[in-house]
Amino acid sequence: MTATDLSFAKENADRLFQRKRLIGYAIPAVILLYLIYIFFAFDLPGLAGRANLNNAVTLASDSWSHKVHVTRDNRSGEITYAVEGERKGTYPEGQRPDWVTGDEVIIIDLGGNHIVRYLPENRTEIELPGFPMIEVQAEGRSLISNLPTDLPDWISASNRRIGITTPEGRITLTGSRTEVFNYFPGWELFWFTLDSPYHGQGLATILFGEQIDPARSNIAGAISDWWNNPMWRHKDVAWAIGETILMAFLGTMGAAIIALPLAFLAAKRFSPVMVLRAATRRLFDFLRGVDALIWTVVLARAFGPGPLTGALAILITDTGTFGKIFSEALENVDGKQIEGVSSTGAKPLQRYRFGVIPQVVPVLLAQILYFLESNTRSATIIGAITGGGIGLMLTQAIQTQKDWEEVAYYIVLIVVMVMFMDWFSGWLRGKLIDRKD
Amino acid sequence: MAEISLSGAPDSVDSIQASYMAQVQRRRLYGGLALLIFAVLMVSGFNVADDRNAGGFWEGLHQIGDYPADVLSEAWEKRADLPSLIAKYFPALVETINIAAVSTLIGAIGGLFLSLLGTRGLARWPRLIPLFRRVADIMRAVPEIVIALVLIFVLGGGPVPAMIAIAIHTAGALGKMFSEVAENADLKPVEGLASTGATWSQRMLLGVLPQVAPNYISYALLRFEINIRASAILGFVGAGGLGYELRNAMAWGPGRFDEAAAIFILLFGTIVFFDQVSSRYRNRLTEGQGQ
Structure with a gap:
């Protein structure tokens, strides 16, 4: 090798290196530029203004805790005790939480030396450590208090409404009612509501103890009270999850059943007529391109909201997807098997059944089962739009903006459901495809 | 298949045939049963879904075309406005x-790290492999809508909640697909780089990424197609x-169709446009990788 050859090769290599280096810097630079553009296009600087941190705090604390409301109606003087302030969680007549004492003067012990006293004549005394005793008198629609004008930021006060937030609980006072919220960790009344005789009974008592409700046996009664729990609605939730899985199942399987024969029409091997082939392919493209969102909207007009609409939307979209995948699989089948079958004098239908189907079944099954899992997720989303299944319950719970523990419960259930379907489809795939070999 | 014992050679043909026929029959029975169960599930599932739907299937079937027909006819009447409307919604x-x-x-970058950290032989901290895999599984299992709705409550409406929600799901989904690719990567370049004293990030960047890049990009493009649909739905x-x-x-209803x-x-x-473009590029990427 001569010196000129070497220098030529070196020059070439240098140029190549330079180009690679340029690309190596250009790609991250383009990505960075794009992200800068997005930073302004999505108005990220303004996000801080739009974000509501109070919402985040409420969400984070409410999702794993519950509060018990002690409410005094200042007109009637009536005092109610209710979990989450809901009618379904109200303590029955004559019962109240054990941190409330007193008859004439109601003493609410929030813990940590935070004490609220409901006095007669709509007076309220609030004792907080490290703060002078607060006295409030409700008069018609306004409040008279001994609060100083200079207030710490955990107290907000006007002559109409006073709000006090402490680590132990929250107190709000208005002219018409006085309310104390005491926070506790955990999801209250998850098993039984307060009106059920089984509330507060241990598992051992229910299983092996004496009969609690004279009319029903312990286990049957407990299961029925839990199932019909009005607060957590376990029955409706179970139905909703069933609906979601049903949508995914019907949609996926229905799409596979419809797509398989159509895929034969779209595969070059089996469908010699060019026009027919092209038409079927365009049909698949159309079904896929009109997204599940649009199909849902269109179908909801015809069938109304519900799981059937969701199932059909999945079915139509996936017919397009499956058609494309299936026809590609059919193009790739091995011709020798078909020849072998036809050499025995098999008719066309038999040739397909014994020459083609056994070859493509593993591919198709793998795809179908994969879509079954991914459609469970789609069904959750479609349910939120078309009104069916767990997706709807989730959106409703989020829109009421107060039952965050229910939102957390639904989210956990959805994640468990999707992971279960993932595991199940993987298991079924292993079983079915291994058996075929 | 049936076990053949050589000792009973003379009369074995009959027994083989008998056992083969029995097997075929059992197989047909199982296949038929499975088909039957499947059919029953489909029919009863359809009936349940039909019952719980607001409108019935058979009553609604002939109305499917009504809404598209209304929309199309109205759009056709006002076809002159269509270009300006398209410009408006662009x-x-x-x-x-x-x-x-x-x-x-963002999801692809997240998935890249999840996959490298969760693949045997490549992981930075081999003990934490199960952790990263579980993280990817959970990110994949959470439907986008869940995160999006919660974030809309906190951050207000707009594109950011959707972006974060889809990115999280994408990171999980791509993390799994990427790590399946990374498992098959050749470890020799990595070892070679390690012998020169390269750090973990150098080994990954120079030893692994060039091998897996075509597949990674192809999966990311596929994900992009899916994400366009997801972002429209969100x-x-x-x-x-x-x-x-x-x-x-x-919500405007007729008159604004x-x-x-x-x-x-x-x-x-x-x-359709992005499906076509991305499938062309994906074909090119995976074909080029064959050699």
């Missing part, structure tokens, strides 16, 4: 595409973009 379309692109980008529940405009246009039609056209065109 920014929303750009937003939808941007949501999909950014979330794919818009429908309040997270900006074309879906949000669609919901508003739908031309707007709905314009949005339908934009969405359909976009999905």
Whole structure:
């Protein structure tokens, strides 16, 4: 090798290196530029203004805790005790939480030396450590208090409404009612509501103890009270999850059943007529391109909201997807098997059944089962739009903006459901495809 | 298959045939049973879904065409306005595409790290492999809508919640696909780099990424197609973009169907366009990798 050859090769290599280096810097630079553009296009600087941190705090604390409301109606003087302030969680007549004492003067012990006293004549005394005793008198629609004008930021006060937030609980006072919220960790009344005789009974008592409700046996009664729990609605939730899985199942399987024969029409091997082939392919493209969102909207007009609409939307979209995948699989089948079958004098239908189907079944099954899992997720989303299944319950719970523990419960259930379907489809795939070999 | 014992050679043909026939019969029985169960599940499932639906299937079937016909006829009457409407909704379309692109980008970067940290032989901290895999599984299992709705409550409406929600799901989904590719990567370059004293990030960047890049990019493109659809759907529940405009246009009802039609056209065109482009590039990437 001569010196000129070497220098030529070196020059070439240098140029190549330079180009690679340029690309190596250009790609991250383009990505960075794009992200800068997005930073302004999505108005990220303004996000801080739009974000509501109070919402985040409420969400984070409410999702794993519950509060018990002690409410005094200042007109009637009536005092109610209710979990989450809901009618379904109200303590029955004559019962109240054990941190409330007193008859004439109601003493609410929030813990940590935070004490609220409901006095007669709509007076309220609030004792907080490290703060002078607060006295409030409700008069018609306004409040008279001994609060100083200079207030710490955990107290907000006007002559109409006073709000006090402490680590132990929250107190709000208005002219018409006085309310104390005491926070506790955990999801209250998850098993039984307060009106059920089984509330507060241990598992051992229910299983092996004496009969609690004279009319029903312990286990049957407990299961029925839990199932019909009005607060957590376990029955409706179970139905909703069933609906979601049903949508995914019907949609996926229905799409596979419809797509398989159509895929034969779209595969070059089996469908010699060019026009027919092209038409079927365009049909698949159309079904896929009109997204599940649009199909849902269109179908909801015809069938109304519900799981059937969701199932059909999945079915139509996936017919397009499956058609494309299936026809590609059919193009790739091995011709020798078909020849072998036809050499025995098999008719066309038999040739397909014994020459083609056994070859493509593993591919198709793998795809179908994969879509079954991914459609469970789609069904959750479609349910939120078309009104069916767990997706709807989730959106409703989020829109009421107060039952965050229910939102957390639904989210956990959805994640468990999707992971279960993932595991199940993987298991079924292993079983079915291994058996075929 | 049936076990053949050589000792009973003379009369074995009959027994082989008998056992073969028995096996075939059992197989047919199982196959038939499975088919029967499947059919029963489909029919009863359909009936349950039909019962719980607001409108029945058979009553609704002949109405399927009504809404598209209304929309199309109204759009056809006002076809002169259509170009201006399309121009009007174009920014929303750009937003939808941007949501999909950014979330794919961020998700792919997240998935890249999840896959490298969760693959045997490549992981930075081999003990933490199960942790990273579980993280990817959970990110994959959470449907986008869950995160999006919660974030809309905290951050307010707009593209950011959708972007974060889709990015999280994408990171999980791509993390799994990427790590399947990374498992098959040749470890020799990595060992060679390690012998020169390269750090973990250098080993990954120079030893692994060049091997897996075509497959990674191809999966990321596939994900981008999926994310465009997802971002349109999330818009429908309040997270900006074309879906949000669609919901508003739908709420107007008759008289404004031309707007709905314009949005339908934009969405359909976009999905088909990006499907075609990305499938062409993906074919090129995976073919080039064959040699």
